[in-house]
């Protein structure tokens with residue numbers, strides 16, 4: 230299995246093909262519905278983002294609370310489609326990778342192709358298992374959003390499948 | 405006459421939350437293992453194995469099977485001879501709070517659907533049925549919203565054909581596609597009123613999905629068998645990446661309805677179908 234690191238290197242990103250199974254290590258940021266809404270609002274207002282997006286990977290995930298003696302609770306992917314309305318703006322701002330579950334809209338696929346980004350699938354409904362690949366979790370923005378806050382995660386060998394590659398090719402049949 | 409205190413109810417509900425989130429239902433685990441045995445696609449096998457491993461990790465480490473710990477639905481079968489000392493509704497909500505706090509489960513519930521606001525763990529949705537006897541049967545079904553969002557209700561004409569009804573149910577699963585953590589368990593509610601059909605569809609998910617539903621009428625059992633085959637033929641498979649099993653099971657609840665209608669509700673559950681039940685006497 231291919232090993233890659235985040236933030237993503239351009240060359241590694243371009244070598245990924247839809248359907249490839251990879252192990253990701255490095256730094257990623259959780260962000261889901263409300264965080265996406267706020268980030269795009271900040272972009273529209275041209276105000277500073279709490280996280281610089283250039284080259285980064287976001288994980289569509291709202292973990293449970295953190296039980297004692299653990300780094301993070303259950304932390305699987307959430308449905309990516311709900312982020313579709315915001316994704317083109319984030320990609321235009323430099324975001325390079327997304328991790329979630331399920332299919333994306335045609336507009337999102339086009340934006341992934343245009344900005345040469347990549348969309349990964351994480352094992353859906355396997356939040357307890359995926360927690361074992363997280364080495365640290367540090368909240369960085371929007372604490373008032375509870376589980377929807379942005380958290381910086383250090384991951385090690387997180388198993389992912391390339392859902393949509395930088396050429397816009399999808400692992401799912403075209404709908 | 406038996407008396408059941410509010411404190412006992414809270415305690416039971418709290419335990420049921422932990423049980424539902426930490427221990428995958430045995431019938432669901434059996435269906436996943438069966439799906440793995442019949443799977444030939446290598447990637448689908450790996451994904452099914454990951455789902456099975458996830459349940460083992462959750463149990464061992466006391467982590468929620470899925471981070472979406474849902475908006476819990478609590479079903480109460482309240483024996484009409486039972487006496488509750490204290491406030492039943494409050495006891496249930498207190499139990500949910502205690503269980504969700506103890507398990508560090510997710511704060512996923514916002515107080516206002518439009519204003520949203522900071523999420524918390526309450527309130528659960530409570531359904532109470534009055535039944536004969538003096539027992540109180542409590543069931544916690546914490547369904548995540550990835551799959552809850554795929555629920556469909558259609559008010560068919562009473563003259564609708566079985567083919568049309570089957571097509572609607574299969575199309576509901578097709579529309580869910582890879583998004584709601586397949587392989588799925590499909591609950592179908594037939595008849596009643598609009599809201600009764602939705603409730604029946606959800607209650608169907610509480611049935612044993614590994615054993616044949618012996619109480620179901622013959623024509624409905626045949627229908628569920630046909631639906632399982634048709635849904636598997638969609639080849640959505642684990643994570644929507646193809647495979648032999650798309651429906652771990654289809655379960656049906658049916659009830660009387662009006663001469664002018666035929667409500668059909670479909671409740672889609674992800675593979676992480678979680679629930680737990682306890683009876684107090």
Ligand code: SF4
Nearest residue numbers: 354470548550585674
């Ligand atoms: S659909 Fe089910 S398994 Fe998937 S994220 Fe939601 S609750 Fe978890």
